[in-house]
Amino acid sequence: MTFDLHQLDEFLLLGSVVTLVAILAVRVTAGAGLPSLLVYLFIGVALGDGGLGIRFDDAELAHALGFAALVLILAEGGITTKWSEIRPLIRMGTALATIGVLVSVSVVAVLAHYLLGFSWQLSILLGAVCSPTDAAAVFSVLRVVPLPRRISGTLEAESGLNDAPTVVLVSLVASGAFAEKSIVWVAAIISYELIVGALLGALVGYAGAWLMRRVALPAPGLYPLAIFSLAVGSYASGAAVHASGFAAVYVATLILGNSDLPHRGATRSFVEGIAWLAQIGLFVMLGLLLSPERISLSVVGLALAAGMLLTFVARPLSVLVSAIAQPMRIADLTFISWAGLRGAVPIVLTTIPLAEGVDDAERLFDIVFVMVVVWTLLTGPTLPITARWLGLTGPTHQPELDVEAAPLERIAADLLQVRIGVDSRMHGVEVGELRLPHGASVALVIRDGETMVPERRTVLRRGDDLLVVTPRKLRSLTDRRLAEVSQGGRLAHWLRGDPEPE
Numbered sequence: 001m002t003f004d005l006h007q008l009d010e011f012l013l014l015g016s017v018v019t020l021v022a023i024l025a026v027r028v029t030a031g032a033g034l035p036s037l038l039v040y041l042f043i044g045v046a047l048g049d050g051g052l053g054i055r056f057d058d059a060e061l062a063h064a065l066g067f068a069a070l071v072l073i074l075a076e077g078g079i080t081t082k083w084s085e086i087r088p089l090i091r092m093g094t095a096l097a098t099i100g101v102l103v104s105v106s107v108v109a110v111l112a113h114y115l116l117g118f119s120w121q122l123s124i125l126l127g128a129v130c131s132p133t134d135a136a137a138v139f140s141v142l143r144v145v146p147l148p149r150r151i152s153g154t155l156e157a158e159s160g161l162n163d164a165p166t167v168v169l170v171s172l173v174a175s176g177a178f179a180e181k182s183i184v185w186v187a188a189i190i191s192y193e194l195i196v197g198a199l200l201g202a203l204v205g206y207a208g209a210w211l212m213r214r215v216a217l218p219a220p221g222l223y224p225l226a227i228f229s230l231a232v233g234s235y236a237s238g239a240a241v242h243a244s245g246f247a248a249v250y251v252a253t254l255i256l257g258n259s260d261l262p263h264r265g266a267t268r269s270f271v272e273g274i275a276w277l278a279q280i281g282l283f284v285m286l287g288l289l290l291s292p293e294r295i296s297l298s299v300v301g302l303a304l305a306a307g308m309l310l311t312f313v314a315r316p317l318s319v320l321v322s323a324i325a326q327p328m329r330i331a332d333l334t335f336i337s338w339a340g341l342r343g344a345v346p347i348v349l350t351t352i353p354l355a356e357g358v359d360d361a362e363r364l365f366d367i368v369f370v371m372v373v374v375w376t377l378l379t380g381p382t383l384p385i386t387a388r389w390l391g392l393t394g395p396t397h398q399p400e401l402d403v404e405a406a407p408l409e410r411i412a413a414d415l416l417q418v419r420i421g422v423d424s425r426m427h428g429v430e431v432g433e434l435r436l437p438h439g440a441s442v443a444l445v446i447r448d449g450e451t452m453v454p455e456r457r458t459v460l461r462r463g464d465d466l467l468v469v470t471p472r473k474l475r476s477l478t479d480r481r482l483a484e485v486s487q488g489g490r491l492a493h494w495l496r497g498d499p500e501p502e
Contacts, residue, residue, distance in 0.1 A: 018043060022280040037134075037283045037343050038376060041369075044287015056288040059354035059361075066348035069282035070163065071249055073344075075231035076275030077160045078253025080268060084476070085149055086157045093157025095325035096336075097132075100158075100318035101165055104131040107314040108306070116305060121173060122360050128170045129350050129368055130310050131318075132162040134343030146393045151332055155339055160254075163345060164247035167352075168193050174353040174361075197244030198251045204234040205255025212261050223263040224270035227256055231271075260472060265414075279344070286347045286369070294366050303370035311375060315340050331390040338379060338386055342372050414475050415443075416468040418482060420460060425489035426482075432456030433490045437477045440470035 025039040047054045056062075086093065108127030112118045118126065133155070168190050172178045178186055208230040217223060231253045238248035261267065319337040328336075350368050353361040387393050420426050426434075431442050431454045445454045446465040452458070460466070470478040484492040 018047070018284060019277070019280060022284070023276075037279065038373060040280055040283030041287040041373065044284040045290055045292065046287075047284070048288045049291050049293075054288060056285070059289075059351055062285060062289055063348075063351040063355040065285060066282060066344075066351050069278040070246065070345065070348060071232060071235045072278035073275050073282075074160065074163065074246060074250050075228065075253045076271045077156075078231070078250045079227070079257035079271050081156060081160065081254055081257060083254060083258040086153045089150060089153040089157055089326070092154050092322060092326035092328065093161055095322035096154070096158040096319065097161035098165060099325070100322040101131045101162055101169075103318040103321050104310070104314040105169065107317055108309055111309045111313065112306065115309070116302060119360070121179065121358065122364060124173050124178070125170065125350075125353055125358070125364060126306060126367070127314070128166055128173060129346045129364075130306070130342060130371070131314075132166045132342075132345045132349075133159045133340045134345045147335075147387060148332075148392060150328070151335055151339075151392065154328075154332075154336060160250050161247075164194055164197065164244040164250070165190060166345075166349065167246055168244060170349045170352050174356040174358050193242070193244040194247050196241065197238040197247030200237050200241070200243060201234050201248035201251030202255060204230055204237060204248070205252040205259075208252070208256055209259035209261060212256075213259075220263050220266055223261070224267040227261070227267050228271060228274065230256060282344050282348070286344065289351075289365065290369055294362070295370060299363065299366045300370055303367045303374060306367060307371045307375040310371075311338075311340075311379070331392060335383075335386060335390055335392055339383055341376060341379060343376070346372055412472050414470055414472055416466075416470060416478070416482075418466040418468055420462055420464045420466070420486070422462055424462065424486045426460055426486045427462045429460050429485060429490045430456065431458045431460065434481065434485055436468070436481055437470070437474045440468060440474055440478045443467045443469050 022036070022040055022043065025036050045051065049055060105124065105127035108130060109120070109123040112123040112126050113120055116123075169178075172186060172189065208227070212223065212226060217226070231249055234252035235245035235249040238245035257268075316337045319333050319340075323333055346368050347365070350361070350365040354365060358364075384393075431445075434442065436442075442454050444467040445452050445458060445460070446467075447461060447463070468478065468482070481492075
């Protein structure tokens with residue numbers, strides 16, 4: 001098959017239009033509390049056999065492209081995750097990604113076999129592909145839900161960690177190795193892949209951070225490229241020794257993202273853009289794989305039944321059992337159970353049995369596709385209501401203070417741009433009353449398009465933009481102090497025991 005310049009022009013035109021529509025869809029779906037993945041999937045369906053007629057049915061290519069996209073999405077998740085915030089919750093996140101997955105797979109497999117009449121192989125595959133939550137789906141919805149950090153951090157840790165074990169399990173089941181080998185052998189293989197993958201990821205992460213701190217690259221834009229190359233290299237290193245590349249890439253990027261590296265802000269923005277592009281391409285491709293004529297009433301019925309088994313039986317049991325590792329309140333566990341959104345990951349995982357030629361793999365793909373769409377539409381918009389009903393919303397959410405950072409490399413400092421929101425209690429506070437850590441200061445105030453160099457008695461107002469310079473080692477203290485004043489006003493110093501003023 002040849003690909004001439006005219007076809008390239010058509011491809012670029014269609015690709016740019018689809019990407020722009022997908023980007024605009026983020027704004028619409030965010031306001032409605034829905035993951036934008038649904039729009040991307042429907043764009044793919046509209047472009048496919050049932051719409052414009054673009055034919056795409058190469059399961060092996062879809063499998064490869066899907067894994068490549070997941071690597072990019074996981075890399076963004078690791079780099080943007082704050083270790084200090086998920087560290088207290090890592091036991092629960094790890095338990096959900098291991099014990100929870102095992103419980104969920106077992107429950108769904110048994111119920112699907114005896115209630116839905118699936119073969120054992122198809123039942124285990126259904127349980128395995130549906131067990132992992134999807135980071136993109138979870139956090140596109142949670143951005144609009146004001147949750148305590150103990151809950152959002154747990155969901156964040158789970159979604160970053162549970163891809164690796166489920167990919168290994170689905171691959172073993174699809175290839176037939178699961179049925180041919182003993183449970184001990186399967187457990188040993190999974191343990192090897194996860195442990196070695198995580199160790200390789202840690203090696204790449206620490207070595208990469210050491211290198212980036214010591215090399216002087218000629219252009220700032222090269223640093224994000226170097227970090228991204230390390231992330232992809234960690235995945236390839238794990239895959240080369242038959243370990244979990246997904247475990248490697250997440251651990252490596254988690255270390256890189258929490259290391260003191262040059263141009264961290266630029267790196268974060270770069271990987272976020274790449275991850276969005278990967279999500280758009282991934283979901284559109286998965287939509288292209290679906291043939292609407294295959295979606296019969298039988299498929300819809302099975303998808304609804306499987307979703308009910310997963311949502312109301314398997315997921316609650318997996319969360320409850322996982323809580324043994326780190327006990328939490330019933331309200332917290334209830335919300336975590338309801339917020340286990342599935343997105344691209346389950347659909348991508350169904351391309352593994354498709355590529356292996358497993359019997360009924362096409363039907364499995366259709367069932368999982370419909371299940372993801374229906375249950376995302378059901379659970380996504382209800383998360384804010386569920387959080388309020390459980391009494392989980394509260395003052396921990398601080399949308400009225402927007403902080404962006406840019407590096408000042410020569411003095412190892414960050415320049416923070418802080419916008420004071422309409423409801424922020426920083427309104428009326430004097431600059432001196434901010435009581436920032438010693439060494440941090442407000443360098444400039446921008447008000448109504450005019451700039452001023454503030455004094456200690458300068459009163460801050462709603463809508464002001466502040467430029468705050470802080471040594472990088474004091475960045476977390478400065479961020480915390482600004483957030484506390486925004487929430488508690490000038491009395492935050494005495495109420496919360498903050499650092500002494502300069």
